[in-house]
Amino acid sequence: MADDLQPVKAALAALLDGVTRLAAEPLPLDVAGGRVLADSVTARLDVPPFDNSAMDGYALNSRDAGQWLPISQRITAGQPAKPLAPGSCARIFTGGEIPPGADCVVMQERVERDDELALFPAGIPAGDNLRRRGRDVSAGAVLLEAGQTLNAAALGHLAGQGITEVSVTRRPRVALLSTGDEVIDPGQPLAPGQIYNSNRPMLRQLIEQFGAEVVLVSRVADDLETTRRCLADAAAQADMVVSTGGVSVGEEDHVKTALTELGELDLWRLAIRPGKPLAIGRLPRPDGSSARFVGLPGNPVSGFVGAWLFLRPLVGALLGCPALAELPQLRAYADFATRTQARQHYMRVALTFTTKGITARAFRDQNSGVLSSCIQADALAVIPPHSEVRQGDEIDCLWLV
Numbered sequence: 001m002a003d004d005l006q007p008v009k010a011a012l013a014a015l016l017d018g019v020t021r022l023a024a025e026p027l028p029l030d031v032a033g034g035r036v037l038a039d040s041v042t043a044r045l046d047v048p049p050f051d052n053s054a055m056d057g058y059a060l061n062s063r064d065a066g067q068w069l070p071i072s073q074r075i076t077a078g079q080p081a082k083p084l085a086p087g088s089c090a091r092i093f094t095g096g097e098i099p100p101g102a103d104c105v106v107m108q109e110r111v112e113r114d115d116e117l118a119l120f121p122a123g124i125p126a127g128d129n130l131r132r133r134g135r136d137v138s139a140g141a142v143l144l145e146a147g148q149t150l151n152a153a154a155l156g157h158l159a160g161q162g163i164t165e166v167s168v169t170r171r172p173r174v175a176l177l178s179t180g181d182e183v184i185d186p187g188q189p190l191a192p193g194q195i196y197n198s199n200r201p202m203l204r205q206l207i208e209q210f211g212a213e214v215v216l217v218s219r220v221a222d223d224l225e226t227t228r229r230c231l232a233d234a235a236a237q238a239d240m241v242v243s244t245g246g247v248s249v250g251e252e253d254h255v256k257t258a259l260t261e262l263g264e265l266d267l268w269r270l271a272i273r274p275g276k277p278l279a280i281g282r283l284p285r286p287d288g289s290s291a292r293f294v295g296l297p298g299n300p301v302s303g304f305v306g307a308w309l310f311l312r313p314l315v316g317a318l319l320g321c322p323a324l325a326e327l328p329q330l331r332a333y334a335d336f337a338t339r340t341q342a343r344q345h346y347m348r349v350a351l352t353f354t355t356k357g358i359t360a361r362a363f364r365d366q367n368s369g370v371l372s373s374c375i376q377a378d379a380l381a382v383i384p385p386h387s388e389v390r391q392g393d394e395i396d397c398l399w400l401v
């Protein structure tokens, strides 16, 4: 029955309900790339800290342009400038401090030289080729907000303030459990009926990409007692416990029973394709707190889609990083046709950016066991329940970034 299937919104609300940001830790700036700022940072310096030249050339007062001027000083980057003698110019290099009395720089290609004299074109506006003090950052202003991911430019911005250490949110610790007696690790021979564990490296990569760390991986045999013990061990070590497989309705699917016995099953069965039997809950930890639990279905594509839709926002909430809460949405023209039934379909698509707009090409086989459909996927096309998409229709896509 479709009626008892929950929409994504309800599942996300259950998953994120009461989740708070993890503690902060200090980290040298040199190794803080990719981490999330725990506290806002206030600028203590103007950047640039003084007016400086954007060009190799000559600094002068714009009133004196259009004539020959004597060169009264030479200013290299890193050297303080003296006040400009009236009616003169200064030889200056990119980054050099603008001398008091000068209000523009003329690049050397536009200047004629005769020994210690320089001829300037007329009509140079004040401010030309000047980089004003504080143009980028003003001391006292918010430099970076808490929750900002330390990307390349953010690291540069912090270093520009002379900062060597930052306070970042601790990385969420994740336990990754693989259920299924048929699932074995690569490196072992494959017996009839067995398959290699493709979910583990795929999910580990995604989880780390989102900003968390995988602290425990384990294989869980298909029996209730083992499942219970593995879930309890995992919760003791992790902020998030993620399992794959064993959440459907078969007798060998023990995850929900173990979860219910140990903690709480908040929500199960979503109106999404793939990923219908996804389970969300909490597991108690020895200190009285609880680890969040996401039981992903075993089919690799269900795990892939479930990771982007649920693990990413959960990691974001634990990191206090709003950019991870929702995937960026875009509109694209469907280069395919499809129909949906009761479940919202998240189709894996490759995007092409053209001058006429964005085109989404769907992979031919959208079955939840066909992991090759995810390799070139740039986005998930979101096809609402009970709808029809024709070639060329505009559709919503979630960008996998």
Ligand SMILES: Nc1nc2c(c(=O)[nH]1)N[C@H]1C(S)=C(S)[C@@H](COP(=O)(O)OP(=O)(O)OC[C@H]3O[C@@H](n4cnc5c(N)ncnc54)[C@H](O)[C@@H]3O)O[C@H]1N2
Residues within 6 Å of the ligand: 178, 179, 180, 182, 183, 195, 196, 197, 198, 199, 200, 244, 245, 246, 247, 248, 249, 253, 274, 275, 276, 277, 296, 297, 298, 299, 300, 302, 368
């Ligand atoms: N009678 C019903 N059967 C099924 C239903 C249903 O509603 N009624 N739902 C189907 C849907 S939809 C899904 S999705 C699957 C999910 O079931 P489980 O989460 O219990 O997953 P498993 O049965 O354990 O595994 C499914 C599939 O994936 C393979 N698998 C599992 N783990 C891995 C791994 N680590 N790496 C690679 N592949 C893995 C496993 O061998 C199975 O083929 O249930 C349907 N059934």
Ligand code: MOO
Residues within 6 Å of the ligand: 272, 273, 274, 275, 276, 277, 297, 299, 301, 302, 368, 369
């Ligand atoms: O909901 Mo399942 O992932 O379609 O096979």
